[in-house]
Amino acid sequence: MIVSVNINGVDRSADVEPRLLLSDFIRHHVELTGTHVGCEHGVCGACTVLVDGRAVRSCLMFAVQADSCEVTTVEGLAGEGGEADLHPLQEAFREKHGLQCGFCTPGMLMTLVPFLEENPSPTEREVREAISGNLCRCTGYENIVRAVMHRVEQGLTGEARAHG
Amino acid sequence: MKPAPFEYVVARSVEETLAGLAEHADDVKVLAGGQSLIPAMNFRLAQPAVLVDVNGVDELDFVRVEGGELRIGAVTRQRTVERSEEVRRLAPLLHEAIPSIAHPQIRNRGTVGGSLVHADPSAELPSVMVALGARMRIRGPAGERWVAADDFFVGLLETAVGSDELLLEVAVPEAAAGAGHAFLELQRRHGDYAMAGVAAAVALDGSGRCAGARIALLSVGDGPVLAAGAAGVLTGETPSAELFAAAARAAAHDDIDPPGDIQASAPYRRHLVEVLVRRALTLAFQRADASGARA
Numbered sequence: 196m197i198v199s200v201n202i203n204g205v206d207r208s209a210d211v212e213p214r215l216l217l218s219d220f221i222r223h224h225v226e227l228t229g230t231h232v233g234c235e236h237g238v239c240g241a242c243t244v245l246v247d248g249r250a251v252r253s254c255l256m257f258a259v260q261a262d263s264c265e266v267t268t269v270e271g272l273a274g275e276g277g278e279a280d281l282h283p284l285q286e287a288f289r290e291k292h293g294l295q296c297g298f299c300t301p302g303m304l305m306t307l308v309p310f311l312e313e314n315p316s317p318t319e320r321e322v323r324e325a326i327s328g329n330l331c332r333c334t335g336y337e338n339i340v341r342a343v344m345h346r347v348e349q350g351l352t353g354e355a356r357a358h359g
Numbered sequence: 360m361k362p363a364p365f366e367y368v369v370a371r372s373v374e375e376t377l378a379g380l381a382e383h384a385d386d387v388k389v390l391a392g393g394q395s396l397i398p399a400m401n402f403r404l405a406q407p408a409v410l411v412d413v414n415g416v417d418e419l420d421f422v423r424v425e426g427g428e429l430r431i432g433a434v435t436r437q438r439t440v441e442r443s444e445e446v447r448r449l450a451p452l453l454h455e456a457i458p459s460i461a462h463p464q465i466r467n468r469g470t471v472g473g474s475l476v477h478a479d480p481s482a483e484l485p486s487v488m489v490a491l492g493a494r495m496r497i498r499g500p501a502g503e504r505w506v507a508a509d510d511f512f513v514g515l516l517e518t519a520v521g522s523d524e525l526l527l528e529v530a531v532p533e534a535a536a537g538a539g540h541a542f543l544e545l546q547r548r549h550g551d552y553a554m555a556g557v558a559a560a561v562a563l564d565g566s567g568r569c570a571g572a573r574i575a576l577l578s579v580g581d582g583p584v585l586a587a588g589a590a591g592v593l594t595g596e597t598p599s600a601e602l603f604a605a606a607a608r609a610a611a612h613d614d615i616d617p618p619g620d621i622q623a624s625a626p627y628r629r630h631l632v633e634v635l636v637r638r639a640l641t642l643a644f645q646r647a648d649a650s651g652a653r654a
Contacts, residue, residue, distance in 0.1 A: 236360065249438070250464045255397045323549075327550045
């Protein structure tokens with residue numbers, strides 16, 4: 196059946212089987228491979244994307260269920276300038292070594308971006324709870340939390356630029 | 360890990376859902392939030408021939424107050440309930456339990472009805488609904504009926520909802536004056552399945568005695584387990600640390616026959632239940648006291 200999804204501002208449609216997972220639609224049909232697929236049963240969080248602004252696990256949704264929805268993947272975080280125009284949270288991850296192998300990073304970012312929009316000045320404990328559904332196979336949680344707290348401090352002092 | 364092929368039916372109303380269930384009666388599943396069903400399909404533990412997707416059944420997406428009850432539509436997302444002011448005010452036990460359901464990403468999709476009908480023994484919502492004495496409205500080809508939470512959960516992953524029926528909503532009685540509540544569970548990591556948990560709703564009478572208690576336990580049986588023995592210890596008595604300890608002992612030793620698994624052995628689960636029930640009762644009666652029943 197035909198599925199039409201707006202991904203990162205671009206309308207994409209394809210004729211797919213209903214059993215196609217949203218994660219596979221994003222990776223194989225739209226060829227955006229930033230969304231990572233780890234466990235495929237909703238435990239690791241690597242495939243987290245935003246569907247209509249809400250963080251969801253794309254391996255626990257069928258692509259056909261996202262018909263007419265707006266999906267944001269990690270590729271949609273940076274501005275027009277790409278690497279030179281990273282989202283402030285991406286900058287913070289780079290600055291504070293919030294990634295090692297990078298496998299969990301897209302899911303971490305897509306979980307944390309809406310979390311910080313809702314709660315711009317979380318405690319460290321709240322950050323740890325927010326990423327409790329995202330596994331880092333390098334166990335690099337300390338620096339991930341450090342990166343988020345760095346971003347939070349930036350946001351509080353108004354240093355970071357406004358970013359969509 | 361990919362699901363087996365299935366036929367996909369989109370329902371926009373309760374009527375369309377029931378028609379879809381009737382038409383494909385031999386091998387059909389309702390797809391709500393999909394946060395338990397889709398993993399099972401990815402593993403091919405579940406291979407339904409047909410899915411009827413109820414995510415677009417907007418008439419079942421609501422939280423409202425009606426006739427002194429809190430009504431929650433079956434397709435309402437757990438995240439919506441988590442943020443609902445009505446839920447916080449009228450069903451504080453439910454409000455307290457919701458953050459223990461998996462992770463925010465799961466609660467953004469997972470529905471109240473889906474969790475109740477799936478009836479996982481370690482799920483939070485079934486125990487909460489039993490503790491609150493909620494009722495469920497079910498519709499099928501034979502018409503509509505209300506089922507009390509105590510009769511709704513009939514076995515492992517099994518409820519009173521027939522394969523050709525749909526859960527429409529759940530009705531929670533408003534917390535009365537003198538009521539207290541507590542939800543506690545123990546997980547290895549926030550969001551994991553609980554090794555044991557307790558949902559407690561208690562009430563004090565005008566003389567400061569326990570007017571009644573409903574204590575539901577999770578992860579210690581085939582479904583939510585109502586700790587009737589513990590409630591019997593409490594009812595009519597004046598709250599005290601000794602009383603809570605006696606009720607907790609009854610819960611752990613008389614009310615349950617817990618399974619052992621890789622997460623926790625049966626004796627360990629008993630131990631957890633005794634500790635959690637004692638703590639939950641202490642907190643629930645403190646809150647009941649604070650809510651002014653003696654005034």
